[in-house]
Amino acid sequence: MERTGCAVVGGGPAGMMLGLLLARAGVQVTVLEKHGDFLRDFRGDTVHASTVRLIDELGLGAGFRRLPQSRLNQVAFPIPGAGLVTVGDFSGLKPPYNYIAMMPQWDFLNFLASEAAREPSFTLLMQHEVTGLVFDGGRVTGVGYRTRGGGADADQGGGPNREGVLHADLVVATDGRHSVLRRAAGLQPKQYPVPFDTWWFKLPRPASEKGAVAGVVPAFGHREAMIALFRDDYYQMGYLAPKGSDARIRAEGIERFRERVARLRPDLADRLDAIRSVDDLHWLDVRLDRLKRWYVDGLLCIGDAAHAMSPAGGVGINLAIQDAVATAAKLAPLLLEGRVTTKDLARVERRRRMPTAVVQDVQRIMHRAIFVPLFAGKTPRPLPVMLLIVRHAPVVGRVLPRVIAFGPLPEHAPAFARRVPAP
Structure with a gap:
């Protein structure tokens, strides 16, 4: 036995x-x-x-x-009119x-x-x-x-x-x-409600773009967002869209998806042929x-x-x-x-x-402050306020990094x- x-x-x-x-x-x-x-x-x-x-x-x-x-x-967010605000x-x-x-x-x-x-x-x-x-x-x-x-x-x-x-x-x-x-x-x-799912995919990262990672900066669009994680020889990309969008995204085809990526990250538009088909998109049912x-x-x-x-x-x-x-x-x-x-x-x-x-x-x-309004096509108003507090409140600026790094x-x-x- x-x-x-x-x-x-x-x-x-x-x-x-x-x-x-x-x-x-x-x-x-x-x-x-x-x-x-x-x-x-x-x-x-x-x-x-x-x-x-x-x-x-x-x-x-x-x-x-x-x-x-x-x-x-560091972790930073882009704020219109304020540039990158470090959280x-x-x-x-x-x-x-x-x-x-x-x-x-x-x-x-x-x-x-x-x-x-x-x-x-x-x-x-x-x-x-x-x-x-x-x-x-x-x-x-x-x-x-x-x-x-x-x-x-x-x-x-x-x-x-x-x-x-x-x-x-x-x-x-x-x-x-x-x-x-x-x-x-x-x-x-x-179960708690989640307003979005994530589609992961890879994009090439040539040797000329090597270097230390300064931060993970999300890109926000109309009812969509994107994050990029740096790897040795590629970018691990995450495309965020409203929950329940997988069938629609795949039905629209890979050319439409490439357009979405180019709109959010025009600096990566020169390598989108690396996404060959919708089969290269790995859907995460976020829970x-x-x-x-x-x-x-x-x-x-x-x-x-x-x-x-x-x-x-x-x-x-x-x-x-x-x-x-x-x-x-x-x-x-x-x-x-x-x-x-x-x-x-x-x-x-x-x-x-x-x-x-x-x-x-x-x-x-x-989810409620950022992603629910974002994926409803609205501006997530609490986000700029929260980030500007972080930028101008020294106590918050000292405590928040430790909370993120170590957790409760x-x-x-x-x-x-x-x-x-x-x-």
């Missing part, structure tokens, strides 16, 4: 961080990831200062800083946590996986798609899974299917906003929700499985990682003893519910997971 102490379902940032932390405590932990690798485009790539500090506390700072990345030193200038924060790191998520996940693999109690099972929960007398006691032989990614075909069951003292769902496990457990989220309860006996949901976040603010990765740290800190000693109760799971939820609610409330305010209730690495970095 296959058995582990903790089965972590989903190899995203929360799952990989939780696996590393629990393994450092000596817990037998198995992470199940349905894909054959971490190479998936258009995932959240912002690593905030709270996570960079956590990496340092784990003794991994030197290796982390060697990963390909750029530094976001968050991180240079005033105490070094070395005075920036937000931007890196491809697959590099970050590979880094966590390689460090976790050093721990003898850690197991990573790629190409293992979890299909449901295993119950015993009303308690979750494991997960069912299927995998493919032949070493191919399950999404691309391969060998014959193999099905199995992994029993565990605790199952932690980190399988995202479309979580199979939270649905199997009957856990229901409260904002939060489970009414994050657990049942034997199962805990964290990260997007517990609370799907809007891309506004780029905080999803970091909130998920903070969930993982709190989970490991509170449950690792209990897992070593083989006893985790629903009261213990409730303590994790109580710890993380407040910061989650605060961040989601801020996102909802941003940032977690620290538990003592059992800390390591002194090698000289």
